[in-house]
Amino acid sequence: MGIIHPSTKDFDQLLQTNEVVLVDFWATWCGPCLMLAPVIEEISKKYEGKNVVAKVDVDVERALAEHYQIMSIPTVLVFKKGNLAGREIGAASAKVYETMIENAL
Secondary structure, eight states: OOEEOOOHHHHHHHHHHOSEEEEEEEOTTOHHHHHHHHHHHHHHHHTBTTBEEEEEETTTOHHHHHHTTOOSSSEEEEEETTEEEEEEESOOOHHHHHHHHHHHO
8 A cells, every 4th residue: 555645634534444554744844754754664565454654744734733733743643443542753763663553553
């Protein structure tokens, strides 16, 4: 499936129809977000078929960023069965995100 780019209107459906969802809140002008992009890509490949990886551009989907109180980017959220299961603010290593996913699986 690869990385998906949900909109505000289909985000809830994404959370409800998938067991575990990792969401990277980012922006095109954010240096740390751009550095994190290859890590998120790697995770999407490693966990393909086990969970969904999504990216949300906070400038495009402001309502989602506000709803999840994204104050700093990058922020990565992990949802399990539609409920928030983890939050990491700032760029971290792949291991941090993998642990978040593993704890939710």
